Amino acid sequence: DAKTTQPNSMESNEEEPVHLPCNHSTISGTDYIHWYRQLPSQGPEYVIHGLTSNVNNRMASLAIAEDRKSSTLILHRATLRDAAVYYCILNGNEKLTFGTGTRLTIIP
Amino acid sequence: DTGVSQDPRHKITKRGQNVTFRCDPISEHNRLYWYRQTLGQGPEFLTYFQNEAQLEKSRLLSDRFSAERPKGSFSTLEIQRTEQGDSAMYLCASSLGTRYNEQFFGPGTRLTVL
Numbered sequence: 001d002a003k004t005t006q007p008n009s010m011e012s013n014e015e016e017p018v019h020l021p022c023n024h025s026t027i028s029g030t031d032y033i034h035w036y037r038q039l040p041s042q043g044p045e046y047v048i049h050g051l052t053s054n055v056n057n058r059m060a061s062l063a064i065a066e067d068r069k070s071s072t073l074i075l076h077r078a079t080l081r082d083a084a085v086y087y088c089i090l091n092g093n094e095k096l097t098f099g100t101g102t103r104l105t106i107i108p
Numbered sequence: 109d110t111g112v113s114q115d116p117r118h119k120i121t122k123r124g125q126n127v128t129f130r131c132d133p134i135s136e137h138n139r140l141y142w143y144r145q146t147l148g149q150g151p152e153f154l155t156y157f158q159n160e161a162q163l164e165k166s167r168l169l170s171d172r173f174s175a176e177r178p179k180g181s182f183s184t185l186e187i188q189r190t191e192q193g194d195s196a197m198y199l200c201a202s203s204l205g206t207r208y209n210e211q212f213f214g215p216g217t218r219l220t221v222l
Contacts, residue, residue, distance in 0.1 A: 032208055043112075043199050043213030044151065087150055094164065095141065096201075096211060098150025 004088045009103045012078050020073040020102055022088030027068050032091045035073045037084040080106050110134060112214035114200050120220045121190055128186045129217045133202030140183050141211060142175055143199040151199055157183060190221045
């Protein structure tokens with residue numbers, strides 16, 4: 001599976017937007033970009049996924065670069081409940097290959 | 109609650125003992141996955157089922173590990189002759205059936221091998 005690169009950690013103030021970057025320079029044409037998050041002491045939770053176009057859902061937005069070599073997960077208004085580890089995953093086959101993700105800390 | 113459930117949530121065992129974990133997926137999901145997560149790391153894929161057929165196994169799944177999904181419903185993961193290195197969180201997930209479908213994870217079973 002192609003590899004993703006994410007910052008180890010990020011901080012954001014409560015009620016402000018958060019932009020979580022992910023680099024995936026070796027992405028293949030059929031790889032979907034998935035984002036999951038894992039809150040403390042819970043299993044991972046699906047956030048959003050996309051292929052080429054930007055995507056929006058109730059949780060977040062996903063902005064995908066035109067060359068697809070990077071993407072950004074956008075939380076429009078962070079709350080304390082958004083504190084979690086966020087994983088960017090290229091889904092080229094059945095299994096999910098998690099990296100170490102970005103630990104997001106929300107500052108009240 | 110119609111989410112993925114796992115039992116037990118916690119298991120403490122002595123080295124050399126056998127343990128078995130159960131996962132109940134979301135009822136209409138035909139894909140079921142097992143992952144393992146150690147502290148500070150992301151989950152690692154172990155194996156997955158399409159209905160009752162086990163379609164892929166990771167190299168992480170040694171001969172001491174066996175998984176089943178009889179009748180394509182719940183699944184069990186058994187570890188024989190446990191070792192301290194088996195201590196981890198074991199996560200189960202299910203999905204509707206394509207790689208584009210989101211996987212829904214259970215809360216996990218935390219195994220501690222003394």
